[in-house]
Amino acid sequence: MTKNIEVELRGPLDEDSNKKLIEYLDESGEFVDEQNRFLVDYSTFLEGVSGRKSDIRARITNGEVELIVKKGTFGGHAREEVSVFIEGGNLKNALAFMAMLGYKKGITAHKSIKKYNIDGIEITIHEMKKCNNPHQIHSRFFEAEIMADQNSKQEAIDKISKFIGELGLSIFEKEDFYEYIRKLNIEANGVFDYEKDNLNAIINLIS
Secondary structure, three states: OOOOEEEEEEEEEOHHHHHHHHHHHHHHOEEEEEEEEEEEEOHHHHHOOOOOOEEEEEEEEOOEEEEEEEEOOOOOOEEEEEEEEOHHHOHHHHHHHHHHOOOOEEEEEEEEEEEEEEOOEEEEEEEEEEOOEEEEEEEEEEEEEEEEOOOOHHHHHHHHHHHHHHHOOOOOOHHHHHHHHHHHHHHOOEEEEOOOOOHHHHHHHHO
């Protein structure tokens, strides 16, 4: 059976817990890479934050452009995910493609990501930046993820929960996560409107 269900739990990181988690992962895990990512989230303007059932995004990560669709409760522990990479890494083409499909307005987010593997779990540490000043970090959170299928979904949730509990980290409950996203949208994230915004200005900002 295809493992197309993204099982992930996430939680907040302050300065102290971020430092301790990185130290633990550097010692006991495997560092994978560090990424710089800019994304446009179209779903917020379609369904809001809480209770939405889809994530529709265009994003660029270390120069690679990707279109992402996730199905399932936003902030939930398990969602179906499909992604398509855009040849040539052309973000302008990706945004134009989405606009022609009717997706013209979205929330923008800019982040750096450190990725680790440990005991079959992918851990990513997200530093959320202010879109109008990418050198300024707004806040941090972690995600712990295992790709699963329907038969192994609960096993993956249990494994991640145990791992996070052993490290003494907190997990976002749904409403806490929604509130965090709303806070990001007000204090750090931006708004992209394909019909009004200068695409070159966006490219220059994230390059």
